[in-house]
Amino acid sequence: MRKYFVLVSIVLATVVIAYITTYLRALGPIGLDTRYLAKLFLMLTYNPVYRELTAMSPEAVTSIVWDFRGVDTLYETVVFYMAIIAALTIYRGVSYSSIWGGYGLSLIVRVVTKLLIPINIAIAVSIAAHGHLTPGGGFQAGAVLAVVSVLLAVTYSASSFIKLGVSLSKAVALRSAGLLAIALVVFTPIVFSALTGVQTYIMQNYVKIDSSFSFPTHVWNQLISGTLIWLNLAEFLAVSFGFFIIFMLLSLREEVVREQIGEKDEH
C-alpha cells in the first residue's frame, strides 16, 4: 500500500511538473531562442572590438564568474575560507603528526589508486590552467584535486598524509597562499593607480571606458585572459587545500580525536 502510494505520487508529481514547465510556460518559452542576456554575454566574453566591455576570454562561464560578477565569486571564496576555519576550530588541539598505524585496503586497490592519483592531479592542473579557455576553472579543479585526499585517506589510511609530508599546517599555509594570491590580483589595479595616478577599478581585468589599465592578455602569443588565469590558479590552491584539510580532519578516528581533545565519552 505504501509503495503504491509513493509510485502514484511520483507519477502525479512528474505529470504536474512537466505540464507546468511546458504548456503553462512557467520557465518562459522553451526553445532554441537565445535570450537577450545570454546573447550579450556571448557577444562580450571574447570581443577585441568592444575593448572596454569584453573579458577577453572565450569561456563565457569563467568570464562571468571572475570578471562580470567577480566580486560575488570573491566573497564565495571567503565564505569557503571561513567554513574551513570553523572546521579547524572544532578540531583545535588535535595533533595530526602523532597518528600512526592503519593499513589501508588490499594491494590491488592500492596499486590501482597509485596509478589513478597522478592522472587525477594532471586533470586538476589542466582544468585550472585552461579554465579561461575550456569549461572548468579554479573551483572545479580544486574539487577534482580534493578527490586525491579522499583516495589517500580511504585506500592508504589517514597516516599516509604524514608519510607523504602533507601536514595540516602545510595545507593551511597553501590555502592561505591561494587566498593571498587572489587578494594580490584584486588589489593590483589599486596599487597601480596609487603609483601612477591612472584611474583604475578594484578587480579590474581589461581596459574600461575611463581607464587604460589592463592585465596582460597574451604571453608569448598565448591567450591568458588577464586576471582570469591567475584567479583560477589561486582559487585552485585555496579550494583544493581547503578540502584537503577537511578530509584530513574527517579521516581521523573518533577515539583518537576524543583522547587528544581530552573529552570524556559520555555515552
Next chain:
Amino acid sequence: MDFSLVLLALFSTIGLIFTYLAVIEKDLVKAVIFSAIQSTSYVAVLYLLRAPDIVLVYLPVTVGLYPAALLFLVGKTERVEEE
C-alpha cells in the same frame, strides 16, 4: 524527436529511482552508494543540458567528496538506521 531528449528522460528516471532507493534504504552505507549513482545519472543530465562547467564541479563533489564525507560521518555514528 531529438535523441538527446530521450537520453535526458532516461537518465532523469534513473536519477529518480535511485533517489527513492536512497531515501527508503535503512542501511546508510547503501543509501550513500545509491545517492552517488543518482549523482552519476545527473552528471549525464547536466552534460546533455549543455552545462559542462557544472558537470566538472558536480562530478567530483557529488560522486567523490560528498559520499566520502557522509561515509566518514556514518563511520562515526551507526550504520543502520533504526525505526
